[in-house]
Amino acid sequence: xxxxxxxxxxxxxxxxxxxxxxxxxxxxxxxxxxxxxxxxxxxxxxxxxxxxxxxxxxxxxxxxxxxxxxxxxxxxxxxxxxxxxxxxxxxxxxxxxxxxxxxxxxxxxxxxxxxxxxxxxxxxxxxxxxxxxxxxxxxxxxxxxxxxxxxxxxxxxxxxxxxxxxxxxxxxxxxxxxxxxxxxxxxxxxxxxxxxx
Amino acid sequence: xxxxxxxxxxxxxxxxxxxxxxxxxxxxxxxxxxxxxxxxxxxxxxxxxxxxxxxxxxxxxxxxxxxxxxxxxxxxxxxxxxxxxxxxxxxxxxxxxxxxxxxxxxxxxxxxxxxxxxxxxxxxxxxxxxxxxxxxxxxxxxxxxxxxxxxxxxxxxxxxxxxxxxxxxxxxxxxxxxxxxxxxxxxxxxxxxxxxx
Amino acid sequence: xxxxxxxxxxxxxxxxxxxxxxxxxxxxxxxxxxxxxxxxxxxxxxxxxxxxxxxxxxxxxxxxxxxxxxxxxxxxxxxxxxxxxxxxxxxxxxxxxxxxxxxxxxxxxxxxxxxxxxxxxxxxxxxxxxxxxxxxxxxxxxxxxxxxxxxxxxxxxxxxxxxxxxxxxxxxxxxxxxxxxxxxxxxxxxxxxxxxx
Amino acid sequence: xxxxxxxxxxxxxxxxxxxxxxxxxxxxxxxxxxxxxxxxxxxxxxxxxxxxxxxxxxxxxxxxxxxxxxxxxxxxxxxxxxxxxxxxxxxxxxxxxxxxxxxxxxxxxxxxxxxxxxxxxxxxxxxxxxxxxxxxxxxxxxxxxxxxxxxxxxxxxxxxxxxxxxxxxxxxxxxxxxxxxxxxxxxxxxxxxxxxx
DNA sequence: AATGAATGAGAGTTCATTCAT
DNA sequence: AATGAATGAACTCTCATTCAT
Numbered sequence: 094x095x096x097x098x099x100x101x102x103x104x105x106x107x108x109x110x111x112x113x114x115x116x117x118x119x120x121x122x123x124x125x126x127x128x129x130x131x132x133x134x135x136x137x138x139x140x141x142x143x144x145x146x147x148x149x150x151x152x153x154x155x156x157x158x159x160x161x162x163x164x165x166x167x168x169x170x171x172x173x174x175x176x177x178x179x180x181x182x183x184x185x186x187x188x189x190x191x192x193x194x195x196x197x198x199x200x201x202x203x204x205x206x207x208x209x210x211x212x213x214x215x216x217x218x219x220x221x222x223x224x225x226x227x228x229x230x231x232x233x234x235x236x237x238x239x240x241x242x243x244x245x246x247x248x249x250x251x252x253x254x255x256x257x258x259x260x261x262x263x264x265x266x267x268x269x270x271x272x273x274x275x276x277x278x279x280x281x282x283x284x285x286x287x288x289x290x
Numbered sequence: 291x292x293x294x295x296x297x298x299x300x301x302x303x304x305x306x307x308x309x310x311x312x313x314x315x316x317x318x319x320x321x322x323x324x325x326x327x328x329x330x331x332x333x334x335x336x337x338x339x340x341x342x343x344x345x346x347x348x349x350x351x352x353x354x355x356x357x358x359x360x361x362x363x364x365x366x367x368x369x370x371x372x373x374x375x376x377x378x379x380x381x382x383x384x385x386x387x388x389x390x391x392x393x394x395x396x397x398x399x400x401x402x403x404x405x406x407x408x409x410x411x412x413x414x415x416x417x418x419x420x421x422x423x424x425x426x427x428x429x430x431x432x433x434x435x436x437x438x439x440x441x442x443x444x445x446x447x448x449x450x451x452x453x454x455x456x457x458x459x460x461x462x463x464x465x466x467x468x469x470x471x472x473x474x475x476x477x478x479x480x481x482x483x484x485x486x487x
Numbered sequence: 488x489x490x491x492x493x494x495x496x497x498x499x500x501x502x503x504x505x506x507x508x509x510x511x512x513x514x515x516x517x518x519x520x521x522x523x524x525x526x527x528x529x530x531x532x533x534x535x536x537x538x539x540x541x542x543x544x545x546x547x548x549x550x551x552x553x554x555x556x557x558x559x560x561x562x563x564x565x566x567x568x569x570x571x572x573x574x575x576x577x578x579x580x581x582x583x584x585x586x587x588x589x590x591x592x593x594x595x596x597x598x599x600x601x602x603x604x605x606x607x608x609x610x611x612x613x614x615x616x617x618x619x620x621x622x623x624x625x626x627x628x629x630x631x632x633x634x635x636x637x638x639x640x641x642x643x644x645x646x647x648x649x650x651x652x653x654x655x656x657x658x659x660x661x662x663x664x665x666x667x668x669x670x671x672x673x674x675x676x677x678x679x680x681x682x683x684x
Numbered sequence: 685x686x687x688x689x690x691x692x693x694x695x696x697x698x699x700x701x702x703x704x705x706x707x708x709x710x711x712x713x714x715x716x717x718x719x720x721x722x723x724x725x726x727x728x729x730x731x732x733x734x735x736x737x738x739x740x741x742x743x744x745x746x747x748x749x750x751x752x753x754x755x756x757x758x759x760x761x762x763x764x765x766x767x768x769x770x771x772x773x774x775x776x777x778x779x780x781x782x783x784x785x786x787x788x789x790x791x792x793x794x795x796x797x798x799x800x801x802x803x804x805x806x807x808x809x810x811x812x813x814x815x816x817x818x819x820x821x822x823x824x825x826x827x828x829x830x831x832x833x834x835x836x837x838x839x840x841x842x843x844x845x846x847x848x849x850x851x852x853x854x855x856x857x858x859x860x861x862x863x864x865x866x867x868x869x870x871x872x873x874x875x876x877x878x879x880x881x
Numbered sequence: 882a883a884t885g886a887a888t889g890a891g892a893g894t895t896c897a898t899t900c901a902t
Numbered sequence: 903a904a905t906g907a908a909t910g911a912a913c914t915c916t917c918a919t920t921c922a923t
Contacts, residue, residue: 105886106885106886109886140887140888141887141888141889142888143887143888143889144886144887144888147885147886147887147888148886
């Protein structure tokens with residue numbers, strides 16, 4: 094087998110893994126963990142249930158794949174550029190946009206968040222992501238104050254926490270779909286002194 | 291059977307219903323909807339599984355009971371008195387206290403919130419509660435502004451939404467247990483101009 | 488419910504347990520442990536597979552029931568009366584008869600014996616039975632020598648072991664069905680000086 | 685391809701077959717037929733499961749290989765030399781030694797013996813081996829009597845059967861590991877008038 | 882000669898629900 | 903009002919076997 098076809102082989106296999114993860118993701122978004130059935134996942138991809146177990150030995154392993162996928166999808170929103178206040182504004186709006194465009198991601202994150210209370214491996218990854226988010230946010234706020242883009246009196250740590258709290262609440266159904274999410278964010282922007290109007 | 295014993299009979303029956311609901315509530319808090327088993331609920335109360343079905347014909351009916359119970363428990367926190375800004379402060383703190391003292395309620399509310407995306411009957415009750423909360427909050431803020439306890443420029447509707455968003459985020463694991471919940475709330479109080487310090 | 492019907496209830500339940508054990512016994516006799524399927528056992532009794540699990544939570548528990556049953560069936564052969572040499576002769580012949588009349592018991596004992604090498608709980612019960620058998624046999628031989636029914640020079644312990652070895656070998660297919668089993672036993676009787684001819 | 689390399693190819697292929705048979709043998713010894721998994725066999729040899737099926741089209745075929753292997757291993761013990769009584773003694777002791785040194789062989793023979801009740805092809809080979817063994821033993825005894833090494837009154841056929849029965853019982857767990865196996869054999873030697881103390 | 886990927890059939894086990902008592 | 907017994911339908915996971923490469 095040539096190197097090229099070996100690479101092809103690898104990617105074909107990896108593709109199947111991702112198809113399965115994507116299908117599982119969709120199932121969770123639609124029916125919750127409560128309604129996640131390995132057979133439905135396999136059916137959605139069009140493979141036998143045994144094939145699913147060939148890639149993911151247990152349901153738990155499949156969920157692990159979904160966790161990774163969701164986290165990666167979410168983290169990709171955190172890449173910032175521009176002045177601190179612009180970055181902050183962009184971040185708030187891109188998270189909001191992400192939740193509006195892909196409500197499934199919000200649902201799955203919510204399901205994972207709840208599950209993190211019962212599943213150590215999920216909890217660990219969740220905490221890591223949250224800490225990274227928190228310190229990125231804090232650094233952004235601090236730089237904003239230093240560069241004069243944000244109000245002086247602002248306590249970067251507490252505000253970072255509050256901002257994350259508000260963004261997190263966007264994943265919860267009552268706020269996700271309604272225009273209230275936008276409303277809450279705009280008020281936050283006002284208090285932060287960014288975003289105009 | 292005398293009227294008295296009939297009433298007794300009824301209340302004894304009602305007590306059993308509530309025991310079952312409480313046990314189901316605990317199960318959901320500990321294992322999520324994913325891990326809710328009617329048999330475990332019956333065992334926890336010490337009755338036969340068939341007895342549970344005598345009181346709640348289906349699992350859904352039992353979950354309905356839990357929903358009612360959780361909502362009632364939560365709404366009881368919303369009864370305020372004192373000046374608007376004091377009321378607001380009290381409300382923020384009592385919700386925070388409730389989440390700290392009874393984390394199970396937060397978990398179950400979270401589980402129900404997620405389920406509301408899939409279950410019309412839950413969604414309906416959730417929306418009602420949210421709307422009642424929102425308009426109570428809005429009224430409070432408006433009165434606060436009118437009476438001079440709160441800043442003039444405050445847009446009562448947007449702020450009400452934001453406050454509810456922050457309070458809601460307290461039910462989510464990453465914020466529930468850590469001191470960050472308090473941190474976020476204190477920052478919110480500062481922005482609202484209540485709570486001193 | 489009256490005491491009588493309670494007793495009836497108990498025995499009806501016990502009866503079902505025994506039906507299931509008997510069916511499992513038959514399956515093992517016919518197909519070995521290798522071919523033991525809980526579904527077939529349930530079908531043989533005419534109940535749903537879930538009913539089987541109502542009585543025996545796991546397959547292992549069912550096998551435990553079969554073990555008990557087989558052992559009890561076997562031990563019932565050990566009840567002796569008459570003079571020692573008569574008892575000994577009776578014992579040899581009744582074990583042989585048991586194996587000839589109920590070859591299934593021999594097969595199942597063989598399957599259990601092999602499994603005892605891998606399963607501590609089976610091993611334990613097997614060893615107990617063997618020890619009880621060994622000491623009963625030894626006592627019988629010793630009394631036989633003392634009462635003059637058996638040769639003086641006989642080493643009761645070694646002979647007891649040998650007798651048990653020969654009887655045990657009767658459960659193994661090559662000796663079980665053929666007339667060779669009888670032949671071996673008759674030779675043993677001759678050496679023991681019992682059984683005439 | 686030259687003749688030499690063709691032969692090499694064949695023998696390399698034969699070697700792989702034997703590796704697989706040996707691995708299957710070990711699996712049966714450790715887990716019984718009940719726990720024999722073709723995948724484990726392939727893994728033990730370090731080849732893909734599909735490779736196993738290249739050499740043995742079905743699991744039955746693999747078991748056939750194990751049967752042959754076990755029988756060959758066992759028959760090799762039956763080659764005797766010396767005077768009849770010495771040969772007999774050697775035979776008893778070498779069988780005992782074989783069982784003590786390689787208990788796996790005993791286990792696998794036991795598993796095969798049980799399976800012979802259900803599998804015609806195993807039964808056939810088992811009967812052949814047993815018959816060969818029986819007539820070799822009988823001839824040995826007859827010659828022993830003729831040459832004055834063994835007691836006159838001895839019925840060679842019955843005694844041969846008995847000896848084989850005792851040796852067979854050595855493969856069964858309760859007698860295999862304990863010192864009782866030796867005890868039984870020594871008593872047998874005493875009755876045969878060979879081996880002395 | 883060897884492999885990765887895939888599968889059909891079936892394994893033991895679970896669970897909400899029912900029903901006679 | 904309460905129970906023991908029973909069940910249908912499903913669930914996750916397993917295994918011998920196949921096939922394209």
